Amino acid sequence: MPTKTDHPDAPSRFTGSLVRRAQQRHLAVWQSEVSTEVTSVQYAALEILQRTPGVNQRQLGDELDVDRSTIADLVARMVRNELIERSDDPVDKRSYVLFLTSAGKKQLSTLRPRVEEVERILTAKLTPAEGRELRRLLSALLPHDD
Template identity: 85%
Template sequence: MRSTFTGSLVRRAQQRHVAVWLSEVSAEITSVQYAALEVLHKTPGVNQRQLGDELDVDRSTIADLVARMVRNGLVERSDDPVDKRSYVLFLTGAGKKQLAALRPRVEEVERILTTRLTAQEAAELRRLLSALLPPRE
């Protein structure tokens, strides 16, 4: 008998998400990296701290994520004109191309994961999952 505890269901759903992501989107670009591309597309010039806050990841994780994306030519880092101790981030041309290529695949992941749900149920699922998370500061 499978566990019906919330944590177990969330873990299994995450495992399914990862498997579908790998088969439909990319083995090189993670869902967090994709989310970073989306944030930088919508708000170019945010600093690393703001990007980390938006993605809900800690400082060391965002530093590693940004360093990897810079190394892969998806993001460029510049000195923050306001705070010289900080960097501002922008998508490169390659980052913009990658985002455009991945977006329909990410939408397909969403479709696959929610295929047995109505649109209203999918919206309710997102609302309930969001309710499990701590409030943003």
């Protein structure tokens, strides 16, 4: 039986089109299951700060793979929303170190099971092995600093 990707002019034969559509689905599921206020990037920042409190803004941006202006905006928004706090870096006074606030820790623990549910929804039609393979293949598309 032919599929949508069999036709040579089908947009879904292009990886970029499928990645974009998958991202749109992820966003829709995220907003319905997790939050309309906390984005997946903000959630990732909360997880990183839970794991490594006191990282500086540049390190957080590197870990999230976002540029300097994006991380500055993200941090400012999260500080305004009282999810994280920043203070002067004791080593480099031109930089900030970041920590979760108690509200940020509470938000993280509230959101974590919902994020797990997003993962279950998005991969429901895949076997566990297929889910691991999908993540491996998507990671292979990303640039690596080897």
